[in-house]
Amino acid sequence: MLGNPLLSSILWTIISQLSHGYSVGPMPIRTLYDAFLPMPEPFEPREVPLGAFNRVPQARTEKEFQRRFLEALKQLKVFEDFEIIDCSSLIDKFSGTLIRPDSAVYPKEKPQIILLRWGKLEIFFEFKRLSSRDPHRSDDIDPESNDMLEEVDNLDAITIRGQIFSYLGAQLSRQPGRAYTFAVGVYGSHARQYICDRSGVIVSVLIPYTKTPQLLLEFFERYERMSEEQRGVDVTVSLASPKERDVFLAALNQFKKLERAGKVRSIPSASPSYHKGHEAYKIPVVDSQSAEIKHFVIIRSFRERLLPFGPGTQIYIALGVDELDMDKDIDDMKRLPDRLCLLKDIWRVETARSETDVYGDLKTLKIAHVAPLMLGGDVKTLDGKLQMTPVAKWSKDNSEDVKAWRLHCLPLDNRVHHRLILKLAYPLSSASSAKELVQVIRDALYSLIQAHKKGILHRNISNETIMISGTKYTSGPEKLARGLLSGWENSRSTSSVQRSQLSISVSGSRGSQVPGSI
Secondary structure (H helix, E strand, C coil): CCCCHHHHHHHHHHHHHHCCCCEEEEECHHHHHHHHCCCCCCCCCCCCCCCCCCCHHHCCCHHHHHHHHHHHHHHCCCCCCEEEEEHHHCECEECCEECCCCEEEEECCCCCCCECCHHHCCEEEEEECCHHHCCCCCCCCCCCCCCCHHHCCCHHHHHHHHHHHHHHHHHHHHCCCECCEEEEEEECCEEEEEEECCCCEEEECCECCCCCHHHHHHHHHHHHHCCCCCCCECCCCEECCHHHHHHHHHHHHHHHHHHHCCCCCCCHHHCHHHHCCCCCEEEEEECCCCCCEEEEEECCECCCCCCCCCCCCEEEEEEECCCCCHHHHCCCHHHHHHHEEEEEEEEEECCCCCHHHHHHHHHHCCCCCECCEEEEEECECCCCCECECCCCHHHHCCCHHHHCCCCCCCCCCCEEEEEEEEECCECHHHCCCHHHHHHHHHHHHHHHHHHHHCCEECCCCCCCCEEECCCCCCCCHHHCCCEEECCCCCCEEHHHHHHHHHHHHHHCCCCCCCHHHC
16 A cells, blocks of 8 residues: 555556556466476475355455465465465555555565565565455456456556556565566456566466365465566575675765765665665676676665656766775775666666667767766576567467467567666756756757767657766866766667568557656
8 A cells, every 4th residue: 555545546547557468368277387387396285175265255354354364375385495474564665655565575584674675575465355356357368359457448447457557566676686576466266476577467367266265375386486587586686795785884984974065965765774774785787798797786776667667767876895904994995985876677678779888889880978887688597598578479379279368468568677877876866056057958968969970869858867976066167067978878870770660650659668768
């Protein structure tokens, strides 16, 4: 729930509308289990008493409905290696707004959880006491029709879809390296499973869990037996050590002192208090040129996004730790702020050039006033394959088996996980004067025009992609800070855009639009 009912309704409606067409389903349960919860050997689910959930739909209130369902799971000894938490009384401020699912699955830990910690959440549950509140089309709709799963367009259904998608977006945003995630919606005497990544979401068929409890319990049993990587976790990402976290916070503290002294510009998220209570992560970034891997400590991104689909761009203040002497550098505070940089995490469209490659093109073409890239490359799994979104392929699979169950949806983009490191730059809000602000914007526009002349369209100009270079404030017309243009992830060559426009004019179709580009 969100703190303000009116705000929640508005936000969830917006998220639901932006997510229209990104649901793939209703996927048969066996197909879902084989594709997303495979077992290495023949799997025999344990027997479940037929009446295990019979009391659940008889509840008179939503709270009682939730309690009975979770009690049934506990009696069946589900998730013994995890802990199922009632989140309705937990506190979390996400993007300035209270947001929490009904219940969630966490690793077992002590002390008792009193804060909603998205960074460790495994699966969440959303409960609606009435079956009529299922926010998706019934499963008996003809796949040959143009109906989508989201065609239930009453306000309640729209709000519930937005609610579920916002929780999925929160989890993906708060867990660096999370490739995809799972959720369960319980609607009266039926349940649905969700598998979400940055390309879209798989929605299962309805499971009549009171009549076939074993089918739902098999999902939980399979999930418990899977590895972290199979559960959608990027296992190359690890929690930072206490020492690494301390050094990172020491760098931010020293930066804040320099800011108060007027020696450096202001970065809103550079305050150590902004990161209080959040886990610190150690992130590997691959240099696509040398294949060298360097590690950076991050805590919390500039802006966390509730929309789960699209590039999911996250930008963090980061500290490189490979070359640090932890004991020495934490004492030598003056050096630490100079080591701070920006880490950008994005899910790029597979068929587009990576942002790292675009920066390489801009350097070769000698385009001025471009944000300085240090290194970057695609993220790979432990077996050396590109880390990609698994949902998109199901939107374009035209085999007879898939077409027999899939309702109409957008042709989703396959996306590849990509990270890059940029030198520290500053937001427009840190400009020291109107004259300096004009100079910075002028530099960014010059970069934009020069790139266009050389055949590269930026396609993402905003107050977030125009930045200020230089650490110290300057004065005098000859010492004004210079502008930088960043955010080249949506760039295209002018020739490819011209071909696309020609295709649109001939076919009359606008194609699919990625929420992250809106």
